[in-house]
Amino acid sequence: MKIKSKKKTILIILLSLIILMVIGWWAFCVKMYNDNFNVRGDSYKPLMLRVEDFEGLKCNEYTFPSDKGQKLAGYLYSIGTDQRCIVIIAHGFGGGGHNSYMDVADYFAKNGYYVFAYDATGCDKSEGEGVGGVPQGVIDLDHAISFVEETSDIPDLPIVLFGHSWGGYCVCNVLNYHPEVKAVIECSGFNRSSDMFESGGKSQAGGLIYTMTPFIRIYERIKYGKYAKSTAMDGFEATDASVMIVHSADDDVIGIEYGCDKYYEKYKDDSRFTFIRFEDRGHNEIFNDPANTYKDEFNAPFDKWLETLDYDYNAAENKARFREDKAEYINENLDHARWSTRLDEELFARFLDFYEESADKNVKSD
Numbered sequence: 555m556k557i558k559s560k561k562k563t564i565l566i567i568l569l570s571l572i573i574l575m576v577i578g579w580w581a582f583c584v585k586m587y588n589d590n591f592n593v594r595g596d597s598y599k600p601l602m603l604r605v606e607d608f609e610g611l612k613c614n615e616y617t618f619p620s621d622k623g624q625k626l627a628g629y630l631y632s633i634g635t636d637q638r639c640i641v642i643i644a645h646g647f648g649g650g651g652h653n654s655y656m657d658v659a660d661y662f663a664k665n666g667y668y669v670f671a672y673d674a675t676g677c678d679k680s681e682g683e684g685v686g687g688v689p690q691g692v693i694d695l696d697h698a699i700s701f702v703e704e705t706s707d708i709p710d711l712p713i714v715l716f717g718h719s720w721g722g723y724c725v726c727n728v729l730n731y732h733p734e735v736k737a738v739i740e741c742s743g744f745n746r747s748s749d750m751f752e753s754g755g756k757s758q759a760g761g762l763i764y765t766m767t768p769f770i771r772i773y774e775r776i777k778y779g780k781y782a783k784s785t786a787m788d789g790f791e792a793t794d795a796s797v798m799i800v801h802s803a804d805d806d807v808i809g810i811e812y813g814c815d816k817y818y819e820k821y822k823d824d825s826r827f828t829f830i831r832f833e834d835r836g837h838n839e840i841f842n843d844p845a846n847t848y849k850d851e852f853n854a855p856f857d858k859w860l861e862t863l864d865y866d867y868n869a870a871e872n873k874a875r876f877r878e879d880k881a882e883y884i885n886e887n888l889d890h891a892r893w894s895t896r897l898d899e900e901l902f903a904r905f906l907d908f909y910e911e912s913a914d915k916n917v918k919s920d
Contacts, residue, residue: 583769587751592684595677597650600884607894608660610634618701620675621693627651627679628698630708631659631669639736639913640702640711643671644695644721646742647685647750649838651678657894658716658841661902667909668709672698688747689778691724692731696781699732712736714909717743719808719837720750726797727781729789737796737912739905742805742837744812746785747774753809786813790821796912797821798828798905802835828908830901843898852888859883 605613616628629652641662645652651673652659659669674694676682685691695715702708714737717725722743729735744750748771755763774782790797801814814831821827832840860867867876 579765580769580773583766584773586755586766587687587770587773588684590751590754591647591687593676594683595648595650595674595685597653597678600881600888601893602650602653603656603894604890605656607890608656611660611663616701616705618672618697618705620697624675624681626672626675626681626694626698628670628672628701629659631656631663631671633660633663636666637668637709637711638666639909640668640670640709640713641909642695642698642702642713642715642725643669644691644698644715644717644724645671645674645677646719646721646838647688647691651680653678655718657897658902660894661897661899662716662906665906668711670698670702670708687774687777688720688723688750689774689781691720692727692747692781692784693778695721695724695728696731699728699735712913714738714912716905717741718840719743722808722813723747723750723786726786726789727784729793729795730784733793733795735793735795737798737909739798739800739908740786740813741800742802742808742813742840743786743799744808745787745816747771747778747782749812750808753812754807756809757806787817787820790817794826796826796828796908796915798830798908800830800832800840800901802832802837802840804834805837805840807837830904841898841901842896846896848889848892848896852893855887856883 605611610633612632614630616630617625618628620626641659643652643655643658645655652671655671659671662669672694673680674685675690676685699713702713703710713732713735715725715728715735716739717723718741720743722740723745725738726740726743729738744753748767751770752763752767755766759766771782799814799817801810803810810831814829817827818829822829835844863876863879865872865875
């Protein structure tokens with residue numbers, strides 16, 4: 555009897571240790587997730603795009619609520635009159651709100667579209683102490699589409715979506731809740747919310763990231779419910795929208811296997827889907843013109859300027875000083891006109907054709 559009792563005690567201790575280890579690992583995974591995703595996403599002011607740098611571009615600002623009542627900043631861009639469609643842009647993560655995509659808005663606006671862009675929760679002019687998590691992007695886009703559809707001074711026109719990275723995931727996933735959308739262009743996106751954590755964490759955690767991902771999925775499911783459960787591929791099945799997928803094989807932020815390759819395997823023979831695969835465009839530059847050299851032209855003298863500094867700009871005690879000096883250098887030397895016009899217009903002409911063909915299909919089917 556004593557032996558059985560001793561074995562039982564050991565078993566209880568072992569089970570308790572395992573439970574404590576699992577809880578500890580869960581807490582660590584959640585902390586890593588929040589440290590990376592539940593943070594403010596504000597644009598770097600010296601490099602922000604400006605409406606005045608785009609000829610004829612007009613912007614009307616709005617505010618609208620998201621899921622917890624937090625106010626989001628919205629922007630309706632246009633050039634001229636007689637628009638035939640509304641493009642809603644979902645921005646990426648980490649570079650601030652919609653501002654980095656103002657050149658995209660300008661391109662579509664000058665080609666006959668209204669463009670509605672917005673700053674997601676915790677980004678730029680929108681409320682929120684932090685973004686919260688990856689599924690929050692789908693929630694915000696869901697509310698943005700509903701706002702556009704329900705606002706009387708925004709014309710009642712067909713809606714198409716454009717998203718990059720986090721925004722690429724969002725524009726596909728949101729089809730689960732807005733099957734009325736006519737077409738989607740997804741650039742450098744991914745299928746499920748935890749993919750962003752997994753893909754981005756590989757370089758830091760290696761294979762250990764795969765032991766963290768299941769805990770992240772559970773955490774997101776508890777926090778966001780259906781928005782974390784649904785995937786981009788679920789969205790594809792929920793709608794008749796035309797879908798264009800754009801990705802580069804060398805993307806080191808969101809691996810191509812998390813989105814484009816997965817979609818291509820299933821939908822390569824489906825006429826609703828169009829795939830554009832690059833080999834060497836990376837992540838952030840995927841729809842910029844590779845022949846445009848202005849970024850390199852600016853960076854070369856900037857690197858030389860760094861060498862002239864008489865202090866260690868990497869040292870913690872010089873952080874504030876360097877931030878001010880860097881901002882001053884950029885403000886004095888950046889050519890905003892050239893910085894704002896780096897899009898690959900041949901690629902965007904294909905985007906326009908895709909939207910136009912999608913609109914024609916929908917007219918015929920109606």
